[in-house]
Amino acid sequence: MQLAKVEHRLKPGSKAQHYIADVIGELEGPTIIAVAGIHGNEATGIGAIKRVIEEIEPIKSKLKGRFLGLKGNIPALAAGVRFVNEDMNRLWTTSILDKIRRTKSRELSSIDRVEVKKMLQILDPIVLDSNDEEVIYVDLHTFSGSGGLFTITPDDERHIEIISKLGVPRILGIHYSLPGTSMEYVEDAGHIGFAFETGTHGSREAEDNAYAGLLVLLESVGMINKNDIPDFDIQHDYLMSRVSGYPSEVDFLYKHIIEDGDEFEMRPGFQNFDQVVKGDWLANDRNGKIRAQAGGYLLMPLYQKQGNDGFFIVRDCE
Ligand SMILES: [Zn+2]
Structure with a gap:
């Protein structure tokens, strides 16, 4: 009910509001697009992108390629909610995007779709029309839970080759159970797209992890030289310390889908990568106890009201 009140006073963002910065290096190289806040309650990445820009802006003459930082859902960010009418990160399928492009903003069925339309005005010329230049979308x-950091990575050689250089755990195949994420749009266009889950909503650590991860990514694809970034080695070592002890690559096994009226409630205390066995009591809904349907590592236990993915279970790659 509270959401309806919030929604009433929210207006879609302008195209300009989506830009954090666009840093174009003087040397040839890939384009990295970093997006934060496609879920409006996940704003910490914006601070991380700003910190990266502070580092690279002064060395533009040596920068190889382009770094574009964008904000996702402007009205949801303003209200601190995941989305306004519908999840902005489930709308990027080919057919919905086509409809959004063909429809005037004021005739779109949700505020979140208007946000997608504004993002497409920025992204389409880069993602769809670039001449074989490498585009990497993060x-x-x-x-909402806690524990670790990880990437959600398409299961193909090109993606794994680039993303493995980050050294952050890779969750393979999970995106097949999350249709319509923005990484799908980038991947369909033949580029590299992945999600980087950096920590608990709003935490300093989530921002630090995102900042360190972005720096390591920029260095690993040759956009920056680590000698030009004074604290590069510190950030690299910090990132490695944050991921030690976690599996480097796991496969998606299943997710618990929350349906309207379920009254899903995760039991307290679960963290990412907690090991569970089949039958473990993980959550409750109006029909009773929800038990693990298979053993593996628990991922993204949901401790917030908005969202339809209760938890995921992943397992070591075979
Ligand atoms: Zn999210």
Whole structure:
């Protein structure tokens, strides 16, 4: 009910409001697009992108390629909610995008669709029309639980080759169970797209992890030289310390889908990568106890009201 009140006074953002910065290096190189806040309650990535820009703006003459930082859902960010009418990160399928492009903003069925339309006005010329230049799209997210950081990575060689250089755990195949994420749009266009889940919503650590991860990514694809970034080695070592002890690559096994009226409630105390066995009591809904349907590592236990993914279970790759 509270949401309806929030929604009433929210207006879609302008195209200009989506830009954090667009840093174009003087040397040839890939384009990295970093997006934060496609879920409006996940704003920490914005601070991380700003810190990266502070580092690279002064060395533009040596920068190889382009770094574009964008904000996702402007009205949801303003209200601190995941989305306004519908999840902005489930709308990027080919057919919905086509409809959004063909429809005037004021005739779109949700505020979140208007936000997608504004993003497409920025992204389409880069993602769809670039002449074979490498585009790497990083979608920064945070989670409502706690524990670790990880990437959600398409299961193909090109993606794994680039994303593995980050050294952050890779969750393979989970995106097949999350249709319509913005990484799908980038991947369909033949580019590299992945989600980077950096920590708990609003935490300093989530911002630090995103900042360190972005720096390591820029260095690993040759956009920056680590000698030009004074604290590069510190950030690299910090990132490695944050991921030690976690599996480097796991496969998606299943997710618990929350349906309207379920009254889903995760039991307290679960963290990412907690090991569970089949039958473990993980959550409750109006019909009773929800038990793990298989053993593996628990991922993204949901400790907030908005969202339809209760938790995921992943397992070591075979
Ligand atoms: Zn998110």
